[in-house]
Amino acid sequence: MYAASSSSRSQDVNFDLFNTLKQNVAKRARGTSTSSELGRYLGTDWISGINPEEFENFDSLAWWKQKESQFSISFAMARDLLSVQASTVASKSAFSLSGRVLSIRRTRLTPASLEMCICLKDHLDAMERVQHHTLLEAELEVFVGHDELVESAIARGLENIYVLVRSRSKTNASRAVIKVWLKCDRGGVYKGEPKLRHTSSNKTGCEFELIGKYERSCGGWKLRVVNSEHNHQGAERLGDHPYAMRLNEAETRLVEQLSNQNILPVTYLQLLRTKTPIMFLTLDLFTMHDESYVLDKTRGKL
16 A cells, blocks of 8 residues: 555656656747757757656666767766766667766666765865875965964975975065075985095985065965975885974973973973874983973073
8 A cells, every 4th residue: 555655656746747847848949049059959849759657767868879969069968977987898878988888787877876976076086185285286375474384384295295394584674584495305415524434315406495475465475386396205204204303493492491390301292292193202302302401501502
């Protein structure tokens, strides 16, 4: 009883949809221009020659295949919207797209499956955008200050396993920073004095360079990419990199404040690790930094 009532409701819905489409097609056929392909398609009376029973089993893919010669552009749009990559086996199906074949023997194109494919594609596209996030996109951003610009560029470089450093800066008459240069830490050439023993360097002469400058037109700092190419591979392990052993200005001030309060290095190492879980600093390095700060303070350098 329940199955019969469900079937009748489905037939009623299809019948109502059939009548609505028939009325709309008749209206468009009278008022649509035939000067363009879209106008000819909208003016096509495709529903008058079928009855409600045939409409219930109407094959839209087969219809588009038959109309390919009449509506070449619309056919291509329908092919991209309705076809799904289901098999790499060529066959005489509704659409043969050089490897992309849609067939009822291999898949069913339902609204749910189509929505799933679109959502999955958006998810994969989002992952690709994150993985290939480059510094070129930062040229469109506006930063409040040069410190924010430098930190953002360095963080974005670390996302791509490259380490950037601030090479130099330029100030105006009032000693305010108006321009900064950033480069790869492997840029330049090693200029150490010759020694008896053989020495090596990680310098590769990398010409990667960014320039941050204050722009009056936008009232903020903007980043410009001078050279976006590296001549070496990214760091395999950032934990072994010298950059990972450095403290930024905020972390340095925090260490100095805690040192003035006679707090042990192990305590503020744990505190910093709670704020920055990916820190590579060890207790020995923190102890050396603390001893250096205390020594400079004793000598009157601070």
